[in-house]
Every structure is written in C-alpha cells, then in structure tokens.
Amino acid sequence: MGGPRSRANRFLPLYVSKFESQHGNVRYYFRKKPGPKQYFKSVLGTPAFLAEYNAFLNPAAPAAPVTRAEPGTLNELLDRYMSVPERLGPSAVTQQKITAILEDFREGRGDRPVAQVTFEAIDKIVAKKMVKTGTGNKTKGGLHAARKLRKELIRLFDFAIKAKMIGENPARMSEKVKTPAGERSHGFHTWTEEEITQYRDHHRLGTRERLAMELILWTDQRRSDVVKMGKAQIKNGRLPVEQDKTGETLWLAVPGQLLEAVIAMPPKHTNPFCFLITSRGKPFTKESFGNWFKKACVAAGLPHCTAHGLRKATLRRMAELQMSNKTMKSVSGQRSDKTLAKYIEKADQTRLADSAISQLAAWERSLAANDSDEKVAGESA
Known part of the structure; x- marks a missing residue:
C-alpha cells in the first residue's frame, strides 16, 4: 500500500x-x-x-500503445478541453469533480463526431441524467446532476466553437432543466433557529457533535474546509481559511460562542492542529465527516438537516439582519450574487417585509412633513 x-x-x-x-x-x-x-x-x-x-x-510489462483520438470526435474535443485544468475550475477539488462529469459524458460516445451532436441529443442525455439511480450515499443523477451536466456541456461546446470544431453550441440550444411540477426544490433544507436550539439541547458543550455544529455555523464553510481547521491556526482571534473549492483565502473572526465550544472539548477528543478528530484520533475526510454529522442530526431528532443546510442558515441569519451581499460573501467566500441568492432565499420574509414597509412608511411621512413645512413657510411669507 x-x-x-x-x-x-x-x-x-x-x-x-x-x-x-x-x-x-x-x-x-x-x-x-x-x-x-x-x-x-x-x-x-x-x-x-x-x-x-x-x-x-508495471515497468516489466510491455508498454501499452498510446492511441490518439480520431480528429473531430468527442474524444479529441474532451482531450483538448481538459488539457488545461484551469478551464475546469479554480481548484484541484473542482477540477476533479468536473473531470468526473465530463468523463461520464464521454463513456460510450467518445468516438462520435462533434459536428453531428444535436440539441436533441443533448436533451436526451440530460433527461437521462435526471433519473436517480442507486441508494443511500451512492445515488447518482437527479435534478442537480442534470443541471450541472448541462452547464458543463455548454462550456465544453463553447470551447468547441472557439476550436472551430463546430459552428453552434447544441448544449446552449438544449432545454433548460426544469423542476418537475409539484416538486419545487430549494436544495438542502435551511436550518431554522428552533432546529439550531434543538440540536444544541441534545448535543451539549464538550461533545464533538456540538463543536462540529458551532464550527459550521460560525465560519459558514464547507465540510472540506471545516475538517482542516485547528486551534493552532488561530491568529489575532481569527481563523485562516483557504477554500478547497474556490481557492479563496479568508480570515474569519472567532466569536465567543465558537470559542466556548472549543474550550469545552476534552483533550482526548481534539488536538492543536485539528478541532475535529475521529474516535480513532485521525482527522475526518470530508466524506466521513458528512456521514458522521448526518448521524448526529438524526440523533438530535433532525433527520432532514445536514451540514450544508447549516451553512445556509448562517447566510439566512445575515440576510435577516439585512447585511449587504458584499458583507455576506466576505464570510462565505462566494463570488456570485446569483449563487448567494439561492442560499438566502429562506431568509425570514415576514421580518424583512416588516422592515421594508416600516422604512417606506417613514419615508412617506418625512415627505409629508417636508411638504407641510414648505406650505407653512409659504403662507407666512
């Protein structure tokens, strides 16, 4: 090994x-x-x-012949496109994910001519991806997978146009992936304040489960970043984060609530370089952490809650406090306002609407007061 x-x-x-x-x-x-x-x-x-x-x-084995892709085929297009990893994404993690999506697309159709790919063919491929297969943590396909595939195919065939392998983009002309009627999806469930309280009541300070929840809630980071955090990294009251997915570097303040959870941990359940360790004393991988945290949610009576949904709760809180998009992105590390909007759609509509209407009412009253003052001033003149 x-x-x-x-x-x-x-x-x-x-x-x-x-x-x-x-x-x-x-x-x-x-x-x-x-x-x-x-x-x-x-x-x-x-x-x-x-x-x-x-x-x-296998140095003793005869070298396998290197076969070049036939010119004009999907194999050639994919090889050329993926020859520059930065085309796939800003970080190694994203590049690996996109490579997996494109290699799955290549399978069984790599020898087909690029010029013969039609939007109807893309529609069928994406529709097939909509169907979920497998069970548990090994499911494949579904709404998100289909949308991601179409997005990456649009980028791939945009490259094909620039490479003069095709005249128009069949993926761009394909149908957008729509949520089935009656199945509107908001993605991962966004934790409510009541659910956060319920989790804290079940998992008390001093447990790994409690520290894991506080780390996600107060840093708003992905599980791949949370598992790398440790006490030794803290400098001037801040945690440095270099996001695996985006490559963004952030410095995040450590609030009292998170510090309390860190201090409460028994030494045998943590170490200076990693807040969260397994029962065997090893750091979590992002996959094992996700499964472990899901079990912690189930134990707290919250089977519909996830680590990602807790991250959305932090953004919901900031949206309800009417923080600017720039402020929210300084914590989450997101670059796009469009992506951010999907995360904060569960912000408390009632609270925000009350605030908006109160501001409108105050603005109108100030206008009326100004008009009245001007009228009085005119009459006295």
Whole structure:
C-alpha cells in the first residue's frame, strides 16, 4: 500500500503526486518507494496519462500503445478541453469533480463526431441524467446532476466553437432543466433557529457533535474546509481559511460562542492542529465527516438537516439582519450574487417585509412633513 496520503493528493491515483514548476505550471510525478520519481508527460485524465501510469506501475510489462483520438470526435474535443485544468475550475477539488462529469459524458460516445451532436441529443442525455439511480450515499443523477451536466456541456461546446470544431453550441440550444411540477426544490433544507436550539439541547458543550455544529455555523464553510481547521491556526482571534473549492483565502473572526465550544472539548477528543478528530484520533475526510454529522442530526431528532443546510442558515441569519451581499460573501467566500441568492432565499420574509414597509412608511411621512413645512413657510411669507 502507499501509506497515508497528503490532503492535496488524495484525489490522484496511487503513488501520483503533483507539484508546481518554477514557471507556475502544475505537473505530476509517480513515485513508489524506494524507486525514483518519474514525471508524466501527458495531461491528467487522458488515455496517454493512463498509459504512462500503467507503465510506471508495471515497468516489466510491455508498454501499452498510446492511441490518439480520431480528429473531430468527442474524444479529441474532451482531450483538448481538459488539457488545461484551469478551464475546469479554480481548484484541484473542482477540477476533479468536473473531470468526473465530463468523463461520464464521454463513456460510450467518445468516438462520435462533434459536428453531428444535436440539441436533441443533448436533451436526451440530460433527461437521462435526471433519473436517480442507486441508494443511500451512492445515488447518482437527479435534478442537480442534470443541471450541472448541462452547464458543463455548454462550456465544453463553447470551447468547441472557439476550436472551430463546430459552428453552434447544441448544449446552449438544449432545454433548460426544469423542476418537475409539484416538486419545487430549494436544495438542502435551511436550518431554522428552533432546529439550531434543538440540536444544541441534545448535543451539549464538550461533545464533538456540538463543536462540529458551532464550527459550521460560525465560519459558514464547507465540510472540506471545516475538517482542516485547528486551534493552532488561530491568529489575532481569527481563523485562516483557504477554500478547497474556490481557492479563496479568508480570515474569519472567532466569536465567543465558537470559542466556548472549543474550550469545552476534552483533550482526548481534539488536538492543536485539528478541532475535529475521529474516535480513532485521525482527522475526518470530508466524506466521513458528512456521514458522521448526518448521524448526529438524526440523533438530535433532525433527520432532514445536514451540514450544508447549516451553512445556509448562517447566510439566512445575515440576510435577516439585512447585511449587504458584499458583507455576506466576505464570510462565505462566494463570488456570485446569483449563487448567494439561492442560499438566502429562506431568509425570514415576514421580518424583512416588516422592515421594508416600516422604512417606506417613514419615508412617506418625512415627505409629508417636508411638504407641510414648505406650505407653512409659504403662507407666512
């Protein structure tokens, strides 16, 4: 076995690591100790990369022939598009996710000519993705998956137009993915204040479950970032966060409520470099943390609540306090107002409407008062 893997390399094949060259380019190498480092010449995710990997892994075996994609096919388009990882996203995590989506699209259709892909074909592919398969944590497909696939295909075929492989974008002309009638989705459930209180009542200070909830609630970060946080990182009362998904760097103040939960933890359940550790004393992965936290929610009588829904609750709170979009994004690390709007749609409509109408009423009264003063002034003149 390859032993424990660094967090930066956990999505790569066994024995493969990445580094940044002096020119700022990301490169990959293979090393199975005690052997030497062997550097890849091909692009991650391509058939040529896989052939190199197999050759490094089995040096005694005859090298597999590297097959080039037929010109004008989806295989060629995908290989060219993914040859620059930055096209897929700003971080390694996002790049891995988009690669998985596009490789799934490639399967069974890679040898088809790009020029023959129609919007009707895209409609059928996306409609098929709408159907959920599997059970539990291994489900695939669904509304979100279909929307994500269509979004990435639009980007892929935009590239195909620039590469002069096609004249128009069939994915852009395809039907938008609509929520089925009677099934309007707000995504993950946004925690209410009552649910936050219920969770706290069940999981008291001094438990990992309580600290996990307070970390998400007060930092508003994804589980992939929360599992990397530790006491030793705190500087001048702030936690540094370098978001896995976006690459954004944030400094977040540590409020008293979170500090109280940190201090209450028994030493055996935490360590200076990682607030949250498993029962075996190891840091959580984002996947194991998500499953573990879900069980904590179920134990508190909140089976419909999730870590992501708690993150939405923090944004809901800020929206109800009428904080600006810029202020909210300074905490969440989001870049787009459009994305932010989806997270804060569960803000208390009644409270916000009361505030808006109160402000309108006060504004109208001030106008009436000004008119009255001007009238009196005119009569006295």
